[in-house]
Amino acid sequence: MTDRDMNERLLRLNAALDGELDAMASLGFEREMRDDPAFAAEYRRLAALRDAVRRHAPREAAPPALADRIAALAAPTPPVPASQTAAAPETVVPFRRRAWLDRRALAVAASFAILGFAVGAGLTSLRSPSAADAVAQRLVADFARAEIAGQPFDVASSDRHTVKPWLAAHATISAEIADLAQEGFALEGGRIAVVDRVPAPTLVYRKREHLIAVTELPATMAGSRGAGAIETVDGFHVARWSDANLSYVAVSDIDENELAAFAEAFRAAQKPAGESPAR
Amino acid sequence: MSSPIAEQRFREIVPPLLDDAYSLAKWLSQSPTDAEDIVQDAALRALQALSTVSVDRPKPWFLAIVRNAAMTFMARNRRKTVAYAGDLSDLDALDLRQGDDAAPNPEQELIAYEDGERLRQAIAGLPPPFLETLVMRDINGLSYRDIAEATDTPVGTVMSRLARARAMLAKTLRAKA
Numbered sequence: 330m331t332d333r334d335m336n337e338r339l340l341r342l343n344a345a346l347d348g349e350l351d352a353m354a355s356l357g358f359e360r361e362m363r364d365d366p367a368f369a370a371e372y373r374r375l376a377a378l379r380d381a382v383r384r385h386a387p388r389e390a391a392p393p394a395l396a397d398r399i400a401a402l403a404a405p406t407p408p409v410p411a412s413q414t415a416a417a418p419e420t421v422v423p424f425r426r427r428a429w430l431d432r433r434a435l436a437v438a439a440s441f442a443i444l445g446f447a448v449g450a451g452l453t454s455l456r457s458p459s460a461a462d463a464v465a466q467r468l469v470a471d472f473a474r475a476e477i478a479g480q481p482f483d484v485a486s487s488d489r490h491t492v493k494p495w496l497a498a499h500a501t502i503s504a505e506i507a508d509l510a511q512e513g514f515a516l517e518g519g520r521i522a523v524v525d526r527v528p529a530p531t532l533v534y535r536k537r538e539h540l541i542a543v544t545e546l547p548a549t550m551a552g553s554r555g556a557g558a559i560e561t562v563d564g565f566h567v568a569r570w571s572d573a574n575l576s577y578v579a580v581s582d583i584d585e586n587e588l589a590a591f592a593e594a595f596r597a598a599q600k601p602a603g604e605s606p607a608r
Numbered sequence: 609m610s611s612p613i614a615e616q617r618f619r620e621i622v623p624p625l626l627d628d629a630y631s632l633a634k635w636l637s638q639s640p641t642d643a644e645d646i647v648q649d650a651a652l653r654a655l656q657a658l659s660t661v662s663v664d665r666p667k668p669w670f671l672a673i674v675r676n677a678a679m680t681f682m683a684r685n686r687r688k689t690v691a692y693a694g695d696l697s698d699l700d701a702l703d704l705r706q707g708d709d710a711a712p713n714p715e716q717e718l719i720a721y722e723d724g725e726r727l728r729q730a731i732a733g734l735p736p737p738f739l740e741t742l743v744m745r746d747i748n749g750l751s752y753r754d755i756a757e758a759t760d761t762p763v764g765t766v767m768s769r770l771a772r773a774r775a776m777l778a779k780t781l782r783a784k785a
Binding site for chain 2: 336339347374384386390392395402405565
């Protein structure tokens with residue numbers, strides 16, 4: 330048999346396997362299968378390989394967070410105004426927005442305009458902010474920006490096992506993710522905040538209509554550490570606490586006591602540190 | 609900005625193809641996170657394109673966009689090259705003679721196929737033009753004609769690449785058996 334015949338034969342075997350032979354070619358193929366045992370054996374090996382590929386390399390489901398982001402690209406909601414989109418950092422990807430976020434965005438934007446005036450005119454000019462203030466300011470601004478843009482997180486998922494690898498792929502710190510659903514704080518997703526040019530994993534939890542964003546920073550970063558007291562920055566509440574390796578900064582518009590309760594629950598969920606996952 | 613018509617078409621076409629798109633992107637980039645970026649990029653391109661085109665056969669159309677997005681992504685990020693560096697005609701010239709290394713023992717060969725991890729590695733090791741053809745056929749389930757459309761390649765080339773991809777797989781699995 331010539332090379333050319335060999336090749337023809339292999340193409341025919343593959344085409345038969347893939348259901349791509351037309352009626353006449355199928356006729357010839359069936360005859361060959363019947364008359365030539367070597368041909369038939371070759372066909373069976375090829376079929377076994379094809380079946381093995383389908384069994385061991387099946388089509389995979391797209392991650393739910395990806396499906397959400399894709400759906401959001403053409404979600405039937407009004408688009409974010411260009412001025413706000415332009416302000417968003419490039420890690421932000423479109424997220425399916427909810428009606429209440431739009432209403433909140435207006436309220437937050439309005440209160441910000443007023444606050445901005447007050448802060449700009451008075452407070453900040455009186456003292457140069459310390460490193461600690463700078464970190465809090467940065468994260469509060471990030472929180473407000475995310476709410477106004479209607480994009481509280483880049484990866485939307487209530488599943489820690491989805492959020493953690495996403496954050497790990499985008500930040501240098503491996504995030505600790507506490508499951509606080511039983512305490513009434515549902516994990517909604519994660520995003521990356523950039524503090525001092527360090528990409529920092531940020532977890533977003535929800536209680537009722539309030540979001541709480543917890544950013545994890547290296548404990549060595551200037552101004553990251555905190556003793557646990559609740560501060561108020563630009564009308565938002567900020568809680569900070571640290572362990573040996575990481576500092577945690579939680580920002581929210583939730584009331585003080587509830588933020589303190591959140592911080593308490595988050596810390597409790599992390600103990601004992603190390604092996605055991607938070608619940 | 610996309611038009612309402614484009615968004616409507618997008619909602620009909622893209623979400624049902626997401627698993628196919630993600631699987632193709634993951635095989636081509638060999639990274640789950642890169643695959644997400646690629647699919648997201650492809651979806652954006654698709655949304656833009658849908659403002660001006662209507663699509664008869666969505667699957668090869670969208671997978672072609674995913675495949676091209678993967679190539680752009682890999683080139684930009686200097687990942688393993690998707691474009692084959694050598695002369696493709698060498699590879700496409702069908703030389704499928706198995707000669708002496710044809711399976712001496714068909715049963716052993718069948719057993720080798722059942723080692724899923726090795727099989728996946730062997731697939732991942734295929735040169736990109738063969739990898740994409742095999743994935744589109746056996747994982748995405750495209751017809752020869754659809755693959756030809758999605759890869760912008762003549763049907764004859766698709767056929768020879770597929771035959772060759774399978775022969776290479778079999779040979780790799782035999783060699784390590």
